Amino acid sequence: MLPNPATVESVAEAMNMAEIKGRSLWADARQRFLHNKAAVVSLIILALVGAFALFGGLLAQYENDFVDFTLIGSNAYKGVPSLETSHYFGTDNSGRDLFARTVQGTGISLMVGIVGALVAVVVGTLYGATAGYFGGRVDGVMMRIVDVLMSIPFMFVLILMLVIFGRSIFMLFLGIGLISWLDMARIARGQTLTIKNKEFVEVAHATGVHPVKIILRHIVPNLLGIVIVYATLLVPNMIIFESFISFLGLGVQEPATSLGALINEGSSTMQYGYYWQIAFPLFFFVVTIFAFFFVGDGLRDALDPKDR
Amino acid sequence: MFSFVARRLAVAIPTLLILIVVSFVLMYAAPGGPFNSERPLPPAVLANIEAKYGLDQPFWKQIVNYVASVVTQFDFGPSFQYKDRSVNDVIAQGFPVTLTYGFWSFVVAVTIGVSLGVAAAIKHNTWLDYLAVGISIGAQVLPNFVMAPILLLIFTLWLGWLPGGGWNGGQWPYLIMPVIALSTSYMASIARITRSSMLEVLNANFIRTARAKGLPMRRVIWKHAMKPAMLPVLSYLGPAFVGMITGSVIIDVFFSTGGIGQFFVNSAFNRDYSVIMGITILVGALTIFFNLVVDILYAWIDPKIRY
Amino acid sequence: MTLKNRLLATSAAILIAATGTVHANGHATHPLTGETLASDQTFTYRVGDESPSYDPGLVEDVDGADVVRDLFEGLMNQDAAGNLIPGVATGYTVSDDKLVYTFTLRDNAKWSNGDPVTAGDFVYAWRRAASPELASPYSWYIELMSIENASAVIAGDMDPSELGVTAIDDTTLEVRLSQPLPYFAQMVTHGTTFPVHQATVEAHGSDWMKPGNIVSNGAYVLTEFVPQERLVRERNPMYWNNDATILEKVVKLVVADENVALTRYLAGELDMTDVPAGQFPRLSTQYPNQAVSVPQACSYYYMFNLRDNAPAELQNPDVRKALSLAIDRDIIVDAVLAGGQKPAYTFTHWATAGFETPDIPMASMTQDARNAMAQELLAQAGYGSDNPLSIDLLYNTSEAHKSVALAVSQMWKQTLGVETTLSNQEWQTFLEARGTGDYAVARGGWCADYNEASTFLDLMQSESGYNDSKYLNPEVDALLAEAKTSNNPQPLYDRVEEFIAQDTPIIPIYHYAAVDMFAEDLKGWPTENFEQNWYSRNLYKVAE
Numbered sequence A: 001m002l003p004n005p006a007t008v009e010s011v012a013e014a015m016n017m018a019e020i021k022g023r024s025l026w027a028d029a030r031q032r033f034l035h036n037k038a039a040v041v042s043l044i045i046l047a048l049v050g051a052f053a054l055f056g057g058l059l060a061q062y063e064n065d066f067v068d069f070t071l072i073g074s075n076a077y078k079g080v081p082s083l084e085t086s087h088y089f090g091t092d093n094s095g096r097d098l099f100a101r102t103v104q105g106t107g108i109s110l111m112v113g114i115v116g117a118l119v120a121v122v123v124g125t126l127y128g129a130t131a132g133y134f135g136g137r138v139d140g141v142m143m144r145i146v147d148v149l150m151s152i153p154f155m156f157v158l159i160l161m162l163v164i165f166g167r168s169i170f171m172l173f174l175g176i177g178l179i180s181w182l183d184m185a186r187i188a189r190g191q192t193l194t195i196k197n198k199e200f201v202e203v204a205h206a207t208g209v210h211p212v213k214i215i216l217r218h219i220v221p222n223l224l225g226i227v228i229v230y231a232t233l234l235v236p237n238m239i240i241f242e243s244f245i246s247f248l249g250l251g252v253q254e255p256a257t258s259l260g261a262l263i264n265e266g267s268s269t270m271q272y273g274y275y276w277q278i279a280f281p282l283f284f285f286v287v288t289i290f291a292f293f294f295v296g297d298g299l300r301d302a303l304d305p306k307d308r
Numbered sequence B: 001m002f003s004f005v006a007r008r009l010a011v012a013i014p015t016l017l018i019l020i021v022v023s024f025v026l027m028y029a030a031p032g033g034p035f036n037s038e039r040p041l042p043p044a045v046l047a048n049i050e051a052k053y054g055l056d057q058p059f060w061k062q063i064v065n066y067v068a069s070v071v072t073q074f075d076f077g078p079s080f081q082y083k084d085r086s087v088n089d090v091i092a093q094g095f096p097v098t099l100t101y102g103f104w105s106f107v108v109a110v111t112i113g114v115s116l117g118v119a120a121a122i123k124h125n126t127w128l129d130y131l132a133v134g135i136s137i138g139a140q141v142l143p144n145f146v147m148a149p150i151l152l153l154i155f156t157l158w159l160g161w162l163p164g165g166g167w168n169g170g171q172w173p174y175l176i177m178p179v180i181a182l183s184t185s186y187m188a189s190i191a192r193i194t195r196s197s198m199l200e201v202l203n204a205n206f207i208r209t210a211r212a213k214g215l216p217m218r219r220v221i222w223k224h225a226m227k228p229a230m231l232p233v234l235s236y237l238g239p240a241f242v243g244m245i246t247g248s249v250i251i252d253v254f255f256s257t258g259g260i261g262q263f264f265v266n267s268a269f270n271r272d273y274s275v276i277m278g279i280t281i282l283v284g285a286l287t288i289f290f291n292l293v294v295d296i297l298y299a300w301i302d303p304k305i306r307y
Numbered sequence C: 001m002t003l004k005n006r007l008l009a010t011s012a013a014i015l016i017a018a019t020g021t022v023h024a025n026g027h028a029t030h031p032l033t034g035e036t037l038a039s040d041q042t043f044t045y046r047v048g049d050e051s052p053s054y055d056p057g058l059v060e061d062v063d064g065a066d067v068v069r070d071l072f073e074g075l076m077n078q079d080a081a082g083n084l085i086p087g088v089a090t091g092y093t094v095s096d097d098k099l100v101y102t103f104t105l106r107d108n109a110k111w112s113n114g115d116p117v118t119a120g121d122f123v124y125a126w127r128r129a130a131s132p133e134l135a136s137p138y139s140w141y142i143e144l145m146s147i148e149n150a151s152a153v154i155a156g157d158m159d160p161s162e163l164g165v166t167a168i169d170d171t172t173l174e175v176r177l178s179q180p181l182p183y184f185a186q187m188v189t190h191g192t193t194f195p196v197h198q199a200t201v202e203a204h205g206s207d208w209m210k211p212g213n214i215v216s217n218g219a220y221v222l223t224e225f226v227p228q229e230r231l232v233r234e235r236n237p238m239y240w241n242n243d244a245t246i247l248e249k250v251v252k253l254v255v256a257d258e259n260v261a262l263t264r265y266l267a268g269e270l271d272m273t274d275v276p277a278g279q280f281p282r283l284s285t286q287y288p289n290q291a292v293s294v295p296q297a298c299s300y301y302y303m304f305n306l307r308d309n310a311p312a313e314l315q316n317p318d319v320r321k322a323l324s325l326a327i328d329r330d331i332i333v334d335a336v337l338a339g340g341q342k343p344a345y346t347f348t349h350w351a352t353a354g355f356e357t358p359d360i361p362m363a364s365m366t367q368d369a370r371n372a373m374a375q376e377l378l379a380q381a382g383y384g385s386d387n388p389l390s391i392d393l394l395y396n397t398s399e400a401h402k403s404v405a406l407a408v409s410q411m412w413k414q415t416l417g418v419e420t421t422l423s424n425q426e427w428q429t430f431l432e433a434r435g436t437g438d439y440a441v442a443r444g445g446w447c448a449d450y451n452e453a454s455t456f457l458d459l460m461q462s463e464s465g466y467n468d469s470k471y472l473n474p475e476v477d478a479l480l481a482e483a484k485t486s487n488n489p490q491p492l493y494d495r496v497e498e499f500i501a502q503d504t505p506i507i508p509i510y511h512y513a514a515v516d517m518f519a520e521d522l523k524g525w526p527t528e529n530f531e532q533n534w535y536s537r538n539l540y541k542v543a544e
Helices: A005-021 A025-035 A037-059 A073-078 A098-134 A136-150 A154-165 A169-195 A199-206 A211-247 A259-272 A275-303 B002-029 B043-052 B059-073 B087-122 B127-141 B144-158 B172-202 B205-212 B217-255 B260-270 B273-301 C003-019 C062-071 C119-130 C139-144 C150-155 C198-207 C258-266 C280-286 C317-325 C329-337 C367-380 C399-416 C427-436 C454-460 C474-485 C490-503
Strands: C042-047 C076-078 C084-086 C089-094 C100-105 C165-169 C172-176 C220-226 C230-235 C249-254 C272-274 C291-304 C390-396 C419-425 C441-447 C506-518
Touching: A025 A037, A025 A275, A037 A098, A037 A275, A073 A259, A073 C280, A073 C329, A098 A136, A098 A169, A098 A211, A098 A259, A098 A275, A136 A169, A136 B002, A154 A169, A154 A211, A154 B002, A154 B217, A154 B260, A154 B273, A169 A211, A199 A211, A211 A259, A211 A275, A211 B144, A259 A275, A259 B144, A259 C258, A275 B127, B002 B059, B002 B273, B043 C139, B043 C150, B087 B127, B087 B172, B087 B217, B087 B260, B087 B273, B127 B172, B144 B172, B144 B217, B144 C258, B172 B217, B205 B217, B217 B260, B217 B273, B260 B273, B260 C427, C042 C258, C062 C220, C062 C230, C062 C249, C084 C089, C119 C139, C119 C150, C119 C165, C119 C172, C119 C198, C139 C150, C258 C272, C280 C291, C317 C367, C317 C399, C317 C490, C317 C506, C329 C399, C329 C506, C367 C399, C390 C399, C390 C427, C399 C419, C399 C441, C419 C427, C427 C441, C441 C506, C454 C474, C454 C490, C474 C490
Parallel strands: C042 C249, C042 C272, C390 C419, C390 C441
Antiparallel strands: C076 C084, C089 C100, C100 C172, C165 C172, C220 C230, C230 C249, C272 C506, C291 C441, C291 C506
16 A cells, blocks of 8 residues: 555665765766656656646536536437547546546546645654654654554544545545555654764754754755655555545545546446546556656665665 | 563554544544434434433443443444344454455465566566566556456456355355455555565675575575565565455455445444444454564564564 | 256256146246246345344335345235235224224234244234334334324333234234324335244344244245345245245345446346446347336435525525426436436325326426526526525435436536535435535435325425425415325325425425346236335246
8 A cells, every 4th residue: 555664765775875975866866767767758747647637627628517418327328539529538427528527537636646645744754753853752652653553444544534524625635644644754763863863963953953943954854865755656555545535435525526536437337338438537547656656666766876 | 572572562452442432432423323314213212222222321431331341341232233233243244254355365465476576576677577567567556446347347247257246155256356356456566565675685795695606596586585575575464464454345345245344334324333343443453463463574584673 | 057957957848848747846837827937936136235134123124124025924915016915914804983903813824933923923023113122213113003102102101011902812913093094004014013923032132033043924034144245035834825935035135336236137146136327228228128117106306405594595485496497307317317217396206196296387398498487587586697596415425316416406507507516425424414404405315105195295294304394384284184184185285286386395306216127037026016015925937
């Protein structure tokens, strides 16, 4: 489900080694990333998908909630993709333009993925850095809490939360973010433990800089590489996660939609031959996730100078 | 080692208590009670039902009673939805089903995933490698709620080879599609992790030394490389196991297997407090247990780890 | 069937055909129609979810009631057309004041363990169903039957033994009512009134329904039960009319997803399943002898919240009427659902017994005329493009409800420029919101308790617990009260429907149809039964 902590940790080790080598780390990393063809192509694809989500609406000939009553329900088979009708991707089972809906669904899925990953990364990094920096009893208590939370079946709790408090995008972000910050916290703590013994931190400490400032100014920036890798690998998992929530019927409210919701609708009608209802959303879903995986792998390799 | 296990268990117990309290409070706060229906019940009828299930008592008393009966008697109380069954009945019936197909999915995912990953690593940058990577990413991105109906269409409707659902005591024809649908994405993850960690290990000095000594590749892989390469895989197994229990929701919906997932989702929607709590606690306990097992295995395999 | 078996069966069939005798097992003919029966008399059908209980005292849903009707038998049964026919009782007499019903029980009715079924079993079952101890969610049904002291027993103010039901002797059951109820006899076909075996219930407590423990008096006995997966019932040789039973085995499978169920039906694993919304036209062309649509006793409607705290704009009847007019029911029934449902302009289902659908002006207009009128009404009420109306529409999570809500919201938008915010909630949350008035417009569905118009129209009564709109109209209340005792209630019902059309507390949208796929070899389904009450012992499979 989540990016494997062990592989991310190896990046962290590499980062430490790179730290010693000097400041060419980021330049080196960019060089290495650009040499990874799959990653570069994926990055371009991601940019295209992003552009589709942002500006695709300008090409759509219909609003995403406009229902064409001649293409609804039992007549859905007439809603085939066609340039003449301007339904480029056809219509969905409720007679709505699938192009407009895919544009919107891609946007929502990307947003859920990115915001969810952001929540997880921000919370996890700050929590882990704090625990690692203070060490001792504070660290012990904070990390025990993480242990406790890790053994809670969060998917179940999230389902309960969505059922109980009603579904909303906010709830979804909150729930998804809350589930995935734990690994980040562990990794960030491990890194902080090594960073905090470095001279620049000790100097700051000795000159009486406030701990909050030390964490934010000196420790967190040094965690950046690993955070970026983790976040990139987290995004596709968030998107997959959201699709599962949509499958349960707990996703975003109509007429808003997400790729997961569109795929779910499409998969229930595919046996009737409305192949386009699943093909287009699934295509964007798969391409986006593929691209994120490759970019994440590329970043990891780039930030990890060890030859693979 | 012993103190490590003891410490982890000491954390486990408060964790379970927190889990019980949190889920109880969540359910209590939920709008809509377990006995709402399209026709609102007359007050007298509702009062009878609430008295029967002890819902007329104050909140603190309900929670204390509940925790006490769970802890002392291992009794999760009666189901609110299924009027003539207890939560223990529901779990006793659904859980073995989930565990059976979960276990087989786990075996399939690990066996195929590891084989695929090792093969890809050994034949690094050959067509086999690319094929393995392609298969594993493809399997990972196809959501299992898409895979399940596709499997049904192919194997049940078109080919007529497999029954389209049901459990029938877990006979193998009924197991195949659930196991495929549940295991693919984990198989893919395991393959990816195995491949990259095996590549790393194969580049390590001790392996190069072994190769230089003239040991055959097969022997190097089995004797030296396998153990360290499996460490990251091992740490993935905990989350994978939990994921499979969660994934049973989809399996139960599509293949009508009657496992714990179906009961959980239905109970959440029906506000069947007692069943939800029972399942949540059970899955929580299992998660803790499984993570513990993985940690112990990890410590056993990797002598560097000290607890 | 293995190949070898099939060959044997075929040669047996040839033999029979040659000799002209029809005695081989599995090649019998139906006693009435003379059709050749299939050798495998197993009926497998699909339900969407597990039922809460199959205990006659506790059963509360339709799928559960179907099972209870097979396992147990009450005083009276329904025939294929829904008419009353004898069950355990051979008949009944009514006192002149219509307050005392005396049922005569047949003396050959037996429990599956061989014990005779007596009037005492009914007394025990009815007291049990009403008792606070069992706390049945369906105990209100006993109250609805107007049995003497029912309310006091349910409230716990009287001992269950005070309930107005007495066993005069083993074959005579006397029931005393607190008020005359014209449809009382119809009500004893419902599972809540079926007998239970006292010794078994007392011996096993809440486990008495489990296979192995259960003792029942219906045409079938429960032999296997795996919750959320399957329930199997098999012929009960002790049933008094066992000779007439043809189906040997009935299997109920839980298949949550209706599309999956259809796949499995087409693969031959099910003999019966529901048709997903919108798929009926295609399936009935492809499988003309299998796709069946018959009227079902339910109405689908949208309700307005008329409470004081509700949105003010919906308190104007003209606005409500405009919203009603703008819904093109024909599109909803012909395209969205497409399963033989009928557009509704009255609340009462068109096929309800003894009910003649009144002429509501809206019903005979064209949709263009309706739209024009709607636009005019809304403009008069002060809403237009400069001051658009916006409303919240609440429905419970389901594909079919979503499709209807989407279509309706678009009709309002395209015709009237009304902005609709859709929100769907889980069933329990939805019921809570609707019951407490936390909505503006909400979806509703109502199914008949019995086959008479008042089962629908009583919802419009001010005091009704099911009047979630809180529509208060003394004239309607008076009409409904008068109808209770009237010999010819039809004109009164017409007036109530006119009030509904005029005040528009609800928007009737369509009248349900049961849309199912039936295997071609399955015969005897009571398609004429408006309440869809079916008995497996009347079904049979013919040889193909």
